[in-house]
Amino acid sequence: MMSYFATAMLALGVLASEPQPLEWQADYGKALAATRAGDQPLLVVLDxxxxxxxxxxxxxxxxxxxxxxxxxxxxxxxxxHVDVSTPYGKKVAEAFKAKQFPHTAIIDKTGSAVIFAKTGKMDESEWDATLEKYQDGNKPTPARRVSYKIGGDSTESTAQPLSNPRYCPSCQRRSM
Structure with a gap:
């Protein structure tokens, strides 16, 4: 009797340690609403x-x-996860301006800005590094620049980081 109980407890322990299957939303609107209601960034895969x-x-x-x-x-x-071979998927791809697939995007935790976008396949290490990098879901913060004049005065300005692929250099110069 005791051995059956021990076996049952061991089986429950093994089942509890198995990762639960992940649920992927097929409706972009519902996923975006969940992001805005919660505190997690949104990972969008179009393929x-x-x-x-x-x-x-x-x-x-x-x-x-x-x-x-x-x-x-x-x-x-x-x-x-949106299937772009369907009419709905084509509309979502158009909203992301994605013409080639797969296309991956990460939207910040407020649901208001795309903080990462990439068209094309990713290998496992790049995928993991990307998920790790953007997991906090924060928008990029403006860089702070300080320049010193010969007289010792300093001026400060803020601008978007130059490494942000969402802004072209010409647009950045115009905003300064």
């Missing part, structure tokens, strides 16, 4: 699941043999 060259690998999405680390990274995001 063609039926096409080998235009899809994100299922293991990156946590669908196949994902590690605990991958589950931990993905759980920090609201997740939206």
């Amino acid at each position: 063609e699941p039926g096409s080998a060259e235009n899809r994100v690998e299922p293991k990156l999405l946590g669908e196949e043999k994902a590690t605990e680390r991958k589950f931990r990274l993905l759980r920090r995001y609201q997740r939206c």
Whole structure:
């Protein structure tokens, strides 16, 4: 009797340690609303699941043999996976101005700004590094620049960081 109880407890312990499957929202509007209501950034994947060259690998999405680390990274995001071969998916892709796939975007935790966007496949290390980097969901903060004149006076200005791919250098110069 005691051995059955111990076996049952061991089985429950193993089942509890298995990562739960991740749920991906197929409706971008619902995923964005959940992001705005919560405190997590939104990970958006636009791809063609039926096409080998235009899809994100299922293991990156946590669908196949994902590690605990991958589950931990993905759980920090609201997740939206849209099939661009459908009419709805084409509208969402148009909203993101995505013409090639797969296309991955991360929206800040307020749901108001795209903080990362990439078209094309990512390998596992790049995917993990990207999820790690943007997991806090904060918008990039403006850089603070201080310049000193010969007389010792200083002036301060703020501008978007030059490394932000969302702003072209000409636009940055005009804003200064």
